[in-house]
Amino acid sequence: xxxxxxxxxxxxxxxxxxxxxxxxxxxxxxxxxxxxxxxxxxxxxxxxxxxxxxxxxxxxxxxxxxxxxxxxxxxxxxxxxxxxxxxxxxxxxxxxxxxxxxxxxxxxxxxxxxxxxxxxxxxxxxxxxxxxxxxxxxxxxxxxxxxxxxxxxxxxxxxxxxxxxxxxxxxxxxxxxxxxxxxxxxxxxxxxxxxxxxxxxxxxxxxxxxxxxxxxxxxxxxxxxxxxxxxxxxxxxxxxxxxxxxxxxxxxxxxxxxxxxxxxxxxxxxxxxxxxxxxxxxxxxxxxxxxxxxxxxxxxxxxxxxxxxxxxxxxxxxxxxxxxxxxxxxxxxxxxxxxxxxxxxxxxxxxxxxxxxxxxxxxxxxxxxxxxxxxxxxxxxxxxxxxxxxxxxxxxxxxxxxxxxxxxxxxxxxxxxxxxxxxxxxxxxx
Amino acid sequence: xxxxxxxxxxxxxxxxxxxxxxxxxxxxxxxxxxxxxxxxxxxxxxxxxxxxxxxxxxxxxxxxxxxxxxxxxxxxxxxxxxxxxxxxxxxxxxxxxxxxxxxxxxxxxxxxxxxxxxxxxxxxxxxxxxxxxxxxxxxxxxxxxxxxxxxxxxxxxxxxxxxxxxxxxxxxxxxxxxxxxxxxxxxxxxxxxxxxxxxxxxxxxxxxxxxxxxxxxxxxxxxxxxxxxxxxxxxxxxxxxxxxxxxxxxxxxxxxxxxxxxxxxxxxxxxxxxxxxxxxxxxxxxxxxxxxxxxxxxxxxxxxxxxxxxxxxxxxxxxxxxxxxxxxxxxxxxxxxxxxxxxxxxxxxxxxxxxxxxxxxxxxxxxxxxxxxxxxxxxxxxxxxxxxxxxxxxxxxxxxxxxxxxxxxxxxxxxxxxxxxxx
Numbered sequence: 001x002x003x004x005x006x007x008x009x010x011x012x013x014x015x016x017x018x019x020x021x022x023x024x025x026x027x028x029x030x031x032x033x034x035x036x037x038x039x040x041x042x043x044x045x046x047x048x049x050x051x052x053x054x055x056x057x058x059x060x061x062x063x064x065x066x067x068x069x070x071x072x073x074x075x076x077x078x079x080x081x082x083x084x085x086x087x088x089x090x091x092x093x094x095x096x097x098x099x100x101x102x103x104x105x106x107x108x109x110x111x112x113x114x115x116x117x118x119x120x121x122x123x124x125x126x127x128x129x130x131x132x133x134x135x136x137x138x139x140x141x142x143x144x145x146x147x148x149x150x151x152x153x154x155x156x157x158x159x160x161x162x163x164x165x166x167x168x169x170x171x172x173x174x175x176x177x178x179x180x181x182x183x184x185x186x187x188x189x190x191x192x193x194x195x196x197x198x199x200x201x202x203x204x205x206x207x208x209x210x211x212x213x214x215x216x217x218x219x220x221x222x223x224x225x226x227x228x229x230x231x232x233x234x235x236x237x238x239x240x241x242x243x244x245x246x247x248x249x250x251x252x253x254x255x256x257x258x259x260x261x262x263x264x265x266x267x268x269x270x271x272x273x274x275x276x277x278x279x280x281x282x283x284x285x286x287x288x289x290x291x292x293x294x295x296x297x298x299x300x301x302x303x304x305x306x307x308x309x310x311x312x313x314x315x316x317x318x319x320x321x322x323x324x325x326x327x328x329x330x331x332x333x334x335x336x337x338x339x340x341x342x343x344x345x346x347x348x349x350x351x352x353x354x355x356x357x358x359x360x361x362x363x364x365x366x367x368x369x370x371x372x373x374x375x376x377x378x379x380x381x382x383x384x385x386x387x388x389x390x391x392x393x394x395x396x397x398x399x400x401x402x403x404x405x406x407x408x409x410x411x412x413x414x415x416x417x418x419x420x421x422x423x424x425x426x427x428x429x430x
Numbered sequence: 431x432x433x434x435x436x437x438x439x440x441x442x443x444x445x446x447x448x449x450x451x452x453x454x455x456x457x458x459x460x461x462x463x464x465x466x467x468x469x470x471x472x473x474x475x476x477x478x479x480x481x482x483x484x485x486x487x488x489x490x491x492x493x494x495x496x497x498x499x500x501x502x503x504x505x506x507x508x509x510x511x512x513x514x515x516x517x518x519x520x521x522x523x524x525x526x527x528x529x530x531x532x533x534x535x536x537x538x539x540x541x542x543x544x545x546x547x548x549x550x551x552x553x554x555x556x557x558x559x560x561x562x563x564x565x566x567x568x569x570x571x572x573x574x575x576x577x578x579x580x581x582x583x584x585x586x587x588x589x590x591x592x593x594x595x596x597x598x599x600x601x602x603x604x605x606x607x608x609x610x611x612x613x614x615x616x617x618x619x620x621x622x623x624x625x626x627x628x629x630x631x632x633x634x635x636x637x638x639x640x641x642x643x644x645x646x647x648x649x650x651x652x653x654x655x656x657x658x659x660x661x662x663x664x665x666x667x668x669x670x671x672x673x674x675x676x677x678x679x680x681x682x683x684x685x686x687x688x689x690x691x692x693x694x695x696x697x698x699x700x701x702x703x704x705x706x707x708x709x710x711x712x713x714x715x716x717x718x719x720x721x722x723x724x725x726x727x728x729x730x731x732x733x734x735x736x737x738x739x740x741x742x743x744x745x746x747x748x749x750x751x752x753x754x755x756x757x758x759x760x761x762x763x764x765x766x767x768x769x770x771x772x773x774x775x776x777x778x779x780x781x782x783x784x785x786x787x788x789x790x791x792x793x794x795x796x797x798x799x800x801x802x803x804x805x806x807x808x809x810x811x812x813x814x815x816x817x818x819x820x821x822x823x824x825x826x827x828x829x830x831x832x833x834x835x836x837x838x839x840x841x842x843x844x845x846x847x848x849x850x851x852x853x
Contacts, residue, residue, distance in 0.1 A: 240727065295718070301718055333672075
């Protein structure tokens with residue numbers, strides 16, 4: 001890396017004023033096979049450390065990103081991180097192993113760390129890196145070594161290839177949370193196979209049909225082999241969460257569900273859509289059944305929270321309130337082919353508070369700018385990707401609220417949510 | 431009337447296969463100033479007759495909206511010559527009077543209330559007006575002088591109090607649980623406070639609110655009629671616009687009472703599908719609007735920005751009329767109502783007490799069409815719009831202004847419904 005490049009990277013690393021730096025790629029031109037980093041899930045390790053799983057990729061001409069799963073840990077609350085180690089997926093460009101994508105962690109009561117991911121099998125539905133079986137492995141030594149990957153059975157869905165040849169297209173993008181029975185519970189995007197999709201030809205990927213469903217890992221604490229993980233699905237098939245596309249209402253575009261537990265034990269799920277704003281759903285039975293999705297408003301009868309087809313995670317702060325991240329605009333509804341998935345910047349934060357007597361049980365403040373790239377890519381020019389895709393995670397250790405985020409899908413960073421930042425944010429009263 | 435005009439009228443009147451003919455204009459070209467007829471509200475008269483009020487004009491927006499009244503003593507087979515209650519006889523004959531609707535008191539007094547243009551125009555002359563009223567104590571033979579019912583100023587109104595509100599009641603009010611008249615209305619936001627959509631058309635910012643007539647049964651004079659308002663101001667029902675979701679476009683609420691006494695309200699929007707709201711306290715408060723689905727977690731019920739009335743049939747089931755398209759017919763923009771307001775489809779609705787959405791719907795079935803043949807000065811193709819519904823003696827009839835031209839009635843027969851299955 002030349003001095004000029006190093007200087008540019010230093011400058012871009014600082015652009016969002018991070019408090020933590022978890023990973024800086026060794027190059028910006030893909031020459032070190034590590035310049036694409038996303039789905040950055042930081043979690044509490046069973047040994048008290050901070051741990052992280054993410055998806056790293058290099059780019060192959062005509063094939064796109066080739067993903068693999070990496071792991072790192074920090075013993076000093078995120079100040080320094082170990083060198084990442086590969087958990088699954090190809091080792092290098094010459095490795096014929098199929099790619100592994102979108103991994104998420106679950107830790108059993110014994111301290112076993114499971115990592116589960118989408119395992120591509122060389123087959124492509126709509127999108128190669130959405131298409132795959134479910135696979136998993138585990139570590140009993142805090143990530144020092146990992147078991148061999150094993151396939152985890154998934155049921156055939158009415159949204160999957162009717163011929164059963166192409167694996168399903170699914171993505172878990174957030175850390176599963178504990179359910180009330182001690183299992184792990186998470187939502188996922190389920191992309192509808194072309195053969196059964198409402199639109200079989202699309203202008204661009206935001207028109208690919210998708211629904212939100214949920215999966216519950218019931219026996220993690222029994223430390224089973226991955227193949228023996230017992231998963232129960234909900235909001236599945238015809239009960240899936242659907243949100244009408246803004247031009248083709250029979251087409252559902254609903255993705256990237258984000259869950260928080262409410263004080264009354266209900267589950268609250270925000271999800272991104274192709275309507276120009278975020279929608280939500282509620283479950284009163286720990287995720288077994290869900291209401292039909294509804295527009296997410298600032299308050300009952302208030303304005304919707306604008307957002308393109310981009311991640312809109314919600315997290316519980318250490319004080320019990322909530323923060324939700326979004327772009328605060330409806331996306332580009334005018335361009336053709338459709339480009340409603342952007343721009344994915346800036347990132348705004350809204351403060352959420354529980355309103356037990358309201359129809360929508362979390363109400364939100366106005367939005368406040370949290371981070372931005374200024375429209376500049378990691379090479380310091382506006383010519384390269386300047387978007388955030390907030391495949392992020394959140395930790396609240398010791399009352400320290402931190403958003404862990406991939407900046408431009410390049411740097412892996414952390415930024416604290418300080419009380420000073422929140423102090424002028426007001427949520428409407430009931 | 432020339433023979434060819436008569437022939438055209440006969441032919442066009444038959445397109446939707448009506449069972450009743452209430453009014454046929456006397457010309458096609460507007461020369462008789464009666465070729466616009468809409469907001470056709472047929473209701474049970476206090477004397478057992480069928481009565482109707484509607485808005486007549488040369489064509490909608492021609493500047494001669496007037497309120498008309500007629501009655502039938504033979505269950506709609508024949509109708510008396512219509513009587514003009516208020517409004518200009520032709521363009522230039524005074525301020526327009528639009529969108530009349532009836533209320534009947536326990537004593538048999540018939541009130542007719544409408545939007546009276548007073549001169550100042552905010553959103554449009556046919557939206558901006560005071561709430562004016564007259565009544566008849568002799569079954570519509572004679573009518574009182576018009577009076578004005580006070581309306582409370584809304585945060586959605588113009589800042590200048592001399593500019594009246596922008597509002598439309600389009601359906602017959604219903605009795606609330608205490609016997610008072612209750613209805614929803616479209617409130618158009620004043621140009622002074624509204625947000626403007628990217629695609630400037632008539633489809634401007636609007637919300638749904640409700641009004642309750644507190645003392646009609648006391649036979650008050652118009653100036654003494656008391657109204658309480660709900661879903662008002664910042665509690666109004668809003669539905670995000672498809673291109674600018676901060677704009678609300680929610681209009682033409684249609685109400686039915688559920689068996690559990692809740693109120694169920696559907697409304698038209700510009701999202702390409704119908705939305706609904708529910709009230710568990712007889713209309714005082716409402717849930718935030720939600721997409722109307724065929725069933726919980728089902729597909730939305732498509733509709734362009736056009737009337738989507740729901741009615742209770744004589745057997746307690748529901749029928750919803752809509753155009754069953756998203757508004758983007760043959761590639762047109764959703765605002766292009768000259769293309770997307772036909773045919774008229776019906777969906778059968780049944781109460782589902784344990785469901786989140788308490789009425790579920792069958793697939794939609796074409797109820798009637800006009801083949802897209804343009805007619806009259808307005809050259810419209812709208813069908814199934816601004817109708818009303820009666821269920822006398824088990825006879826379910828949709829009374830509708832076909833192409834906003836003819837006033838017709840069409841029965842919803844058992845045979846028509848027999849193959850509609852609700853999940």
